[in-house]
Amino acid sequence: MYFLVLSMMAIGGANVLIPEMHHQLVEVRGWLSSSEFVSLVALSQAAPGPNVLIVSLLGWKFAGIAGALVATAAMCIPSALTTYLFAGFWQRFQQARWRMVVQGGLVPVTIGLILASGYVLTREADHNWVAYCVTALTAALAVKSKIHPLWMFAAAGILGVFGWI
Numbered sequence: 001m002y003f004l005v006l007s008m009m010a011i012g013g014a015n016v017l018i019p020e021m022h023h024q025l026v027e028v029r030g031w032l033s034s035s036e037f038v039s040l041v042a043l044s045q046a047a048p049g050p051n052v053l054i055v056s057l058l059g060w061k062f063a064g065i066a067g068a069l070v071a072t073a074a075m076c077i078p079s080a081l082t083t084y085l086f087a088g089f090w091q092r093f094q095q096a097r098w099r100m101v102v103q104g105g106l107v108p109v110t111i112g113l114i115l116a117s118g119y120v121l122t123r124e125a126d127h128n129w130v131a132y133c134v135t136a137l138t139a140a141l142a143v144k145s146k147i148h149p150l151w152m153f154a155a156a157g158i159l160g161v162f163g164w165i
Contacts, residue, residue, distance in 0.1 A: 003074035014052040016113030019120045034124040131165040
């Protein structure tokens with residue numbers, strides 16, 4: 001039921017819901033530790049595929065394969081059906097001013113939700129000033145350079161292997 005409700009709030013994808021998932025599953029319900037949650041998020045981002053994989057991993061953690069299937073279906077089906085049903089209406093008003101305003105208004109909402117996800121993950125994963133610096137440098141490089149993100153992950157992984165972060 002929890003993921004059914006979340007599915008309708010996923011403006012920008014499942015990643016924007018990470019702060020809410022962390023709050024409910026770690027802080028309120030205590031079903032996971034912060035480090036378990038961050039590890040599952042990292043695994044879902046490292047795996048190829050859509051960002052909704054975090055939901056599958058959380059479902060799997062709680063109830064195995066059946067939990068993964070139910071959580072993923074609960075997250076995907078309601079929003080997919082709503083999108084399908086709403087698409088014709090949305091397309092009909094393609095040039096309408098109100099549609100452009102709504103779309104423009106959703107951009108900062110999505111960006112804010114993604115930044116909130118980054119904040120929660122940084123707060124839970126980084127435990128010293130070196131880790132915070134690596135996170136800030138990686139974010140800056142991701143925005144300002146054309147370096148492939150996998151190289152940044154590899155560099156951060158090397159720092160972690162040597163115990164520097």
